[in-house]
Amino acid sequence: MLRILFLSTPVLLALGGLLTATGAAAAEAPAKTGQPNILFVFTDDQAVDTIRALGNSEIQTPNFDRLVASGTTFTRCYNMGSWSPAVCIASRSMLLSGRSVWRAQKIYDTAEQEREAGRWWPAYFKAAGYRTYLTGKWHVKASPEKSFDVVRHVRPGMPRDTPEGYNRPLSDAEDAWSPSDPKLGGYWQGGKHWSEVVADDAVDYLRQASAEADPFFMYIAFNAPHDPRQSPREFVEMYPPEKISLPGNFLPEYPFKDLIGCEPALRDEKLAPFPRTPHSIRVHRSEYYAIVSHLDRQIGRILDALKESGKQDNTWIFFTADHGLAVGHHGLVGKQNLYDHSVRVPFVAVGPQAVAGERIDAAIYLQDVMPTALELAGVAKPDHVDFHSILPLIRKETTQSSYSAVYGAYLGLQRMVESDGFKLIVYPKANRLRLYHLAEDPLEKHDLADDPRYRPQILRLAKALRENQERTGDSLSLASLLPAE
Incomplete structure (x- = not known):
């Protein structure tokens, strides 16, 4: 029996009629024989240059590296953009609805109606006989509790921040912010770092799934490494700011920032002072690396639990992020721009047909994971879905992207x-x-x-x-x- 971990991998199944191409879920669930499990691991604000195995020698990411070594990495994976400064809203709306950016905008406020109509990513898995799980960031206007069978610790767009986290660090003043102080709340709100809570839930889900016959779809959504970029002292101390390199395209200020929506009043851009200084950017990047490394440890716990569950061989893992982040590139700090550091993300698929350690340069969108996972589950691509399965690329049936640009x-x-x-x-x-x-x-x-x-x-x-x-x-x-x- 094949299972899928959402980091992505396709499986051909002759389950015709499971779902109609109109997007409405069929009434009958198909036989489960051969359906893989899907484990989808989703991070927030994680740029493509935050993984050691993908070229960043300054960061420690042994478990992300483990994924890269185990599966197929798509080196040119993109988010299509956003109608909102909260880029994650648009990214997740596209992912769950299957619609491209402006079509996703039209259904954003009526997402619950999309869910009720069955035109919703987890709804298709439910109809196909999957047990579905959610933990972590949601950030769309459909009920998470009704979207999934098992739901825990639904999180908002970001942890609550504090004034001390903005316009810092200043070169002539003491920094009031500490990324490792639980008293400042944020990721420690509730008593335990949110990334650890998400991993706890995922590990527990895998223990449950190990005793169940139904295939599973797990949507494991971390808020990290979104700001406030907090992590335990152990991780902060791994990255002394003075040892962190500036981006090769560092600028004190981006010349068109005020005319492209990246003005100083934008929340993301307020995190660091204007003009950007080498010191402030090194500090922000060191804290970014620290929270990524802490996140990496949680990924390792999930991968270990999958192996222990006995389901690993029949599981597809898909790992990606909702968009990237500047953190000093081009004089910008946020993701509200169209440079590669902000629109490109890591994307790794691990599964029965994915070649270990392979790199594919054909361009994809991160939201292609939605029709890819449905194909693995034997679900026909609904008519309203604008994105495409990447299984033909993984299976080497083609080397060409589905997108000419x-x-x-x-x-x-x-x-x-x-x-x-x-x-x-x-x-x-x-x-x-x-x-x-x-x-x-x-x-x-x-x-x-x-x-x-x-x-x-x-x-x-x-x-x-x-x-x-x-x-x-x-x-x-x-x-x-x-x-x-």
């Missing part, structure tokens, strides 16, 4: 398209295009938009952006900025 958006202030090693960013309010050759400039430091030699690339990407706007229902007019074909 990667599209990204933030409010009405930023648009992005990436294709064939180039990225075009559009700032309507700033009346500005930015062009980067990612193949040669992965840190996006050298803007080529004003170089006439790159006019063909701009024309090609402008056409791709218009096509993706039409495809996703993006009504923002860019006619005054994008060159004609």
Whole structure:
């Protein structure tokens, strides 16, 4: 019997009629023989450069490294963007509904109706005979208790923060914030660090599942490493700020910040002082690494519990994050931008057909995990789902992405398209295009938009952006900025 841990892996099942392609759940559950378990591990604000095995030699992540070594890593995984400064809301709405960003916005306030109609990720697993579990961050407007069979410790968008956590550290003043002091609340609200609580729940769920015949779908959603970036002293002391490198694209201030929605009043950007100083960014990055390493330890506990459950061989694990984070890249701190540090995330699939240690460069969206997991469960992709299964890539049936270009958006202030090693960013309010050759400039430091030699690339990407706007229902007019074909 195959089980799936949500870190992703596909299994072909001839269970025709399990669900109709309209999105409504079928009345009869299919036979469970052959259905894999799915373990979905979801983190918050975790950028693609926070895992040692993926190239960051300063951070310690032995259990994330363990996942990378055990499964298939997608090196170009993206979040499509957001209609809200709370990017996680849009990311999770897309994930659970299967809709692209602007279509997900339309159903955000009626998510409970989507759940009732069966057009909801866990609803399909329930109809397919799965036992479903949730712990951790939710942040959408559908009932978590009605979405899953077993629910514990549903968390809000972020732990409660305090004024001491903002505009810090200042070079000429003592820092009132301590990332390891439980008295400041945040992740310690309730008496135990939230990441440890999520891992406790996941371990307990796996113990329950080991004694059950039904396949399981576990949605394990950490708030970490979202700010306030708190972790026990042991982890904070692993990363002395003076030993932390600045990002290679560090800037004291991003020149267009006020015109792209990243002004000093934005909550995320208020965390560090303006202009950014090397000291403040090193401190923030050291605390970011610390909470990631603490999170990594919890991931190890879950992986160990899966092995002990006896279900590991029949489980797909899918690990990803809702979006990335700047933490000093380009003079920015938050995720409300379209640079790779904020739109790219880690994505690892571990399962029966995933090749251990493999890297795949074909572009995907993190929300592709939704139709991927449904395919593994034998559920036909519903008509309303805009994302695509990545099983053909994992199975080596193709090497081509389902997307000819990667599209990204933030409010009405930023648009992005990436294709064939180039990225075009559009700032309507700033009346500005930015062009980067990612193949040669992965840190996006050298803007080529004003170089006439790159006019063909701009024309090609402008056409791709218009096509993706039409495809996703993006009504923002860019006619005054994008060159004609």
